[in-house]
Amino acid sequence: MFNIQKAVSRLNFAPKLNEIEITDIKTGIGVFTPKAEKPVSFAALKETLKKAGYTLASAKITVNGKLARDAAGWSLLTDMSGQRFTLAGEGVDLALPDAAPNAQVEVTGDWKTAGEGKEVISPLPAKKAGQSHNESRDKPAKTEYVDLTSGGPLEGGPLPVAPIRTTSPGLTVYRGGAFVPRYIYIRQQLGGLKVDRHIMLLDFSYTPTPKLLVEAEIPITRISFKDSGASGSSEGVGNIIISGKYRFFRQVEAWGDRQAALRFGLELPTGKKGAPGEQQLQAPAFVRQQLSPISGGLSPHLDLTYSQAKGRFIFGGNAEVVFRSQRDGFRMGHELRINTDLEYVLFPRKYDRPGGEVFAILESNFIRRGTGRIAGASAPGSSSTEYYLAPGVQYAMHPRFVMEASYQLPVARNTGPQSLRIEQGLLVGVRILY
């Protein structure tokens, strides 16, 4: 983004380079306050960005000045630079419902140059200058511009990308940090035993470079069970997973982003291991131990992910293996997971800036789990093969704030007599990037 800042700072009305703020690295949204005494020009802004290899998609400007009216309509005259902005478009009457010549107003709107020295604003609803906050009358303009063909990966994330979804298989690597709290509800069953798991999964990630992401996942779990009169519950922290993801491949096209990443994670034996005793629940030890928040001890996770955008569709897939070690003689079986993720950008129909996207999602999960161990010995009947579908929706309210929800249901299951079966699952979460 340095090139964008450098290009804009060449303009005689632009502030110093470090006062030009890039508010969205991914798509090149920038904001700056022009010098009050200099007239501004959209055409010049567009030209300097073009000279630096960028295409200016749009610009908004906020101008404070005096209203004037002539035969051609309304215009706005700034105090310090004396520049006149023509107000045009369908929004003028709405924006200036009780306009009067010489009234001091603040107008925000789409900005264009419509000829030599003629700057035009298509306004959004205006504020009277007296009501405006932290905008001085002597600061005539504030501009926000959107560049949709920003630089290469070295500059922190390029381009006219499709709005890639940000969850599992989860390939998007930003620069900066993310906090993703998720609530997950899982209903499990085995014979008459019914188990409800409520998991609050706190995910913290940081991307020091556009290719690398480091992450920590902290699950906080409450488990309750019921079985012919017996019941109980427990809560506690599960095993924390720390991981690093390296994006080794990325090919960028407009709405055709392709990328692949490799993740290595380590599940740490931090979780609470207590399980109901035999007096509390008449069930085999391996079944009872599954009612704790952990699946075993120190366990490496290895994950290979690929995603591809094509127009409004985004496809992702990943294969993950988990090698589990025992903790106090218990572990679930080693796991192979193959997940796919198909997304469709429902809204907006016309994509001109990031934010406000709604995605329809369909995920599938294949899980093959081997035989587990209890008391250091093999637990026959604990292996399983399961396949789930999870339709969902995601709303990227802002490029840095995303909400999501999905519902998981079983399609096919072949589980051993000691393995809890998932009946349904619900996920609700938000993603906050900073």
Add this chain to the structure above:
Amino acid sequence: MTRAAITATILVALSSLVLGQGEKPAPKLELKDVEGRALRLNDYKGKVVLLNFWATWCPPCRAEMPDLVKWQREYKSRGLQVIGITYPPEELAEVREFIKSIKVNYPIALGEEQTKAVFDKGETLPVTVVIDKKGIIREVIQGIIFPEEFEQKVKPLL
């Protein structure tokens, strides 16, 4: 990816020149050009060299290259020598195709990440290193080099 075929050797040596305070000699740099021929920075001593780090996937890099071509043409007789050095990941075929399409009139060498790191450890591209006729690094210009920068920082050295 043809990166495996691209070999680059960077030799950094202390200069025996007597330098003024803060003056940094350009390192000895040996690279291969797009035709596989050796390109040595040392061979351009006596010229004002613009070492331009660029990549085909970097829009600002592509945008500034026509200006570099123009300056090379206009100021060659006054001792200007532009040398382009690619930054990975690059496909050799893409590099060749691009430099042909804009009629690049200066040598293009194939670089590695470490080649740029010798001069600039930042993450910005393009980067242009200005080396004077005595082989001293006078400027490391981050980002696209605009005409006014060329006027201020390069022309006085010619």
